[in-house]
């Protein structure tokens with residue numbers, strides 16, 4: 001296990017859906033990561049496709065920056081359809 | 094917000110059922126408690142494979158063998174999910190494994206009991222996995238995101254474990270007198286240790302209050318134990334066996350089953366390392382780790398070689 005990189009595992013549960021993060025595991029190389037991901041994360045037909053990404057290749061936003069990054073979106077209610085009132089007479093839009 | 098300390102803010106999030114994620118600020122004691130609890134849980138999944146693997150080669154039919162193999166394989170996976178969750182808290186896998194192999198870390202004391210007959214495999218699935226499920230379902234709502242997600246995954250896989258165990262006992266309980274005796278004997282030996290799995294009584298469990306406040310734990314040891322007893326007694330009746338507790342009785346007023354006192358001396362003896370199989374279990378883990386060393390080395394060497402190949406191909410081009 002020593003020095004084996006950590007891989008993050010993403011599984012597409014069926015065609016038409018996104019790959020979704022399911023967990024992580026250590027492996028000596030990407031092929032082994034796929035093999036082991038198959039064994040631990042798809043034993044009950046949970047997937048049709050696997051992505052493995054070395055964890056240290058992922059750049060994540062800092063939780064301390066959450067306000068700076070995400071607060072500007074909270075007061076822009078005009079970006080949602082419910083902001084606009086429609087006349088009663090209108091049936092569909 | 095700025096007048097609040099980090100700790101107040103943290104508790105505020107927890108009180109509002111927000112999950113804490115790996116890179117969020119958390120009190121040191123929260124982190125330490127989680128590392129201890131989740132890694133103990135991981136070790137338990139891994140060591141828990143040993144008593145059952147004892148019977149894989151001697152399962153009475155191919156169907157039983159396949160089911161047992163699948164169950165034991167699941168437990169290995171559960172160990173992995175939980176080790177991964179622990180690693181998000183900033184401790185390495187190697188350190189965790191070392192803590193297990195040097196005996197520094199604890200695992201559930203239930204796995205220090207021997208599996209003497211095939212009926213024990215049934216009793217483990219029914220009672221031990223049953224008790225584990227009771228605990229794990231509650232932990233699906235634990236406040237630490239990676240732990241909660243691992244629990245959800247585990248719970249999805251667990252219910253077959255309990256059913257395959259119960260199915261073994263149900264089949265045997267319809268068999269010969271000798272088979273029925275085996276069932277009763279296994280249940281006699283596994284009942285009390287299963288009740289101990291929930292840990293000491295609430296008043297003897299001083300750290301529980303803080304864990305409940307942080308919502309690491311969602312239900313107390315005694316609440317979980319009571320739920321387990323209430324769920325299990327009717328299942329025992331269907332099997333036609335006697336649970337080994339003369340004081341076990343339905344209490345109309347409480348709406349729950351009363352049960353006799355637990356022998357905590359036995360529990361603490363096993364936790365301290367003096368159970369029937371403590372030494373054997375640890376020795377088996379150490380041996381497995383040692384004889385697997387060449388596989389890990391070979392995989393590392395192969396990965397190294399592949400990397401060098403790519404580099405030399407690139408430099409030629």
Ligand SMILES: [Fe+2]
Nearest residue numbers: 138167168171
């Ligand atoms: Fe498990």
Ligand SMILES: [Fe+2]
Nearest residue numbers: 168222251254
């Ligand atoms: Fe299980």
